[in-house]
Amino acid sequence: MTRKTRVRFAPSPTGPLHMGGVRTALYNYLFAKQRGGDFIIRIEDTDSQRFVPGAEKYIIEALNWCGIVPDEGVDAEGNVVETASERHPHAPYRQSQRKPIYRKYAEELVEKGFAYYAFDTAEELGAKRAEMESAGQTFIYGQTTRMGLRNSLSMPEAEWKELLETRTDWTIRFKMPENRVVKMDDLIRGHVEVNTSTLDDKVLWKRADELPTYHLANIVDDHLMEITEVIRGEEWLPSLPLHYLLYEAFGWTETQPRFAHLSLLLKPDGKGKLSKRDGDRLGFPVFPLRWVNAEGEVSRGYREDGYFPEAFVNLLAMLGWNPGTEQELFTLEELVETFSLERVVKSGARFNADKAKWYNKEYLRKKSVEELTDLYIPVLEEHGITGVSREYVSKVVALIQERATFVADFWDIASYLFVAPVTFVEKDAAKFWKEENYTLALKVADFIMNFEGEFTKENLEGPLEEFIRSNEWPMGKVMNCLRLALVGASSGLGIADIVTLIGKDEFARRIEYIKATLK
């Protein structure tokens, strides 16, 4: 029987989702959609200590912004989403709300002899660990040490049963088998083997808060939610043997999901994985959306920095995956069609901010003038420009679209089309505003002022250049003098374009102004 593809993204709400997490979610989503399967969001909030208010909402919003919407899970308001599964009672999707489910599974493992009760307190263990470390050794709670610790394996039955009743701080630990080679298969990494003798007895369930740890919750929920593939970060590879053993202990090997471990996103320079600090240090966002933490510290987001979600998704997809062709630009739909785990790269990908900008620039070029005009108008308003017609703004957009990376760049590129320059770039003025140039330029200005036809680029450009040429004046010097007057610098659009946009009156004003200002 082939099962319907069901994958999950299972973030922990301990803070904002960073771009590596978004990539993991994206790969899960692409995999599911390509196979006509379900993409599920499950919130792994079994650690009450590290819970951060607002983090869950942030995660859902961030994924929504990217177009990664779940078939099942929770929405930004915290409501259950379950579009695909009238026959599956999979809710709830927050592990804290699934609390009652886990205990019996943990106890089942004890009964079958795969786990045991442990009564050592966190403090005792911490002390032991510190003691051994200072002696240069490593402490692990496992097969070599467990009989010397306080648990249902090492203590007389009456004694531990007494503790089980009277104390509320015990845990259930997995009894790691001795000297067994666990053979695993990873969809990205291939075959991996680990000897269980190097592994420790992980805590599965805690009596104190009656919650499972990641390992137990993960296996139980993946099983109950009928997950077929687990696509997650590389940090989970070391616990894969434990997970295999858990499926085996529960007798669920038949339906055990297949695993794929994704490599990490690395910092652009130096060593280590990409962290929040790198963004601040190198000046690019690490998070999809802006995030303000409890201390009021602000982390910038791709959305607020002006990235289009399509560009963000595209660049993330290409960080660790490639289609095997030379195509670099993909819509989400195209990614759904093309994506494959086989082409996911094993090694860690270093994030590159320049390439990220390039993607945005490409997407900006593809946008319609209409859409960009909508986005540009608020930017203009922020700069106090309000009385301009939409038609005028559209004309400007059409001329500057391919020169920008972000919509916010439009202002720097074209502010002179909305307000007259009041200062002139010193270097440019020194270079071009010389008497032998500007006397000619002013004559050209007169030519423009006396131009009879309608002011359009097509009408003006030819005669204007012809006029300068026929007088044998230096084209570059003359034009740049005019540009200095119109732009305030010797860079910008063609003179005919500028004059056409700002019109005859404004043109005259700017000429008078520069004459007065620069003598």
Place this chain on the structure above:
RNA sequence: GGUCGGUUCGUAUAACGGUUAGUACUCAAGAUUCUCAAUCUUGCAAUAGGGGUUCGAUUCCCCUACCGACUACCA
């Protein structure tokens, strides 16, 4: 320290064991233009090191080096 994973231009990556090791970003130069941008052309630049296996290794195996993850009653 131990376990596991990884290593192709600066970065992202391509190359069924047979290529002048390709592409994109960045950078540089040139072309074009009234300037700038855009565009086009060209260029710089890589298989970590050492052993095998093979007629032939970027590709398969081993060792070394380096990088990373994990080694919590966190996920």
